[in-house]
Amino acid sequence: MIDFDKLDKTIHEKGRLSIMTMLATRTDWKFQELKDQLKMSDGNLITHLRSLQKAGYVSTKKELKGRKVTKYLLTRSGKKAFKEYLGLLELIVTQGSS
Template sequence: MIDFDQIDKTIHEKARLSIMTLLASRGEWAFQDLKAELGMSDGNLITHLRILTAADFVKEDRDESGTRPRTTYKITAAGKKAFKSYVEVLESIVKAMKPQG
């Protein structure tokens, strides 16, 4: 049977799932790019990023090189690992549905 307890609530939330998928599939995302891609408000986006950062799934990089601030986010090793096992649950759900279509 599928182990639903293995679903990490930190990742499972829709907004954070999309963030994690984006971060996992591409190296680095600027705050503004994430915001544009996901169509989220500043406050909402940063809250989710904070939650992911607090879980050590995401790391922020502040670029203070004199120019306008540009914060980028990338997935951590722990984040990759957690996301991978999360995706494994998804995969088992997908597989369980395959026979019937």
């Protein structure tokens, strides 16, 4: 039996799951890019990003030159947590379609 308690609640939410999935595909994403792709209000987006930062999964990189721009990226522990989360998803997929 799969241990559903291990399912990371911070990641397992539609909004944050979509953010994590995007961050996993590229080294970094600008706030505006995330907003455009995910079609979230900026209030909602930043709140999710904050939760992920608070969990230590996401960090930021500010550009000093040019327009004010914030880039978001996965931390090492964010990558690890996401990998574990995906491991559980795989189990569910395997179990569920057997």
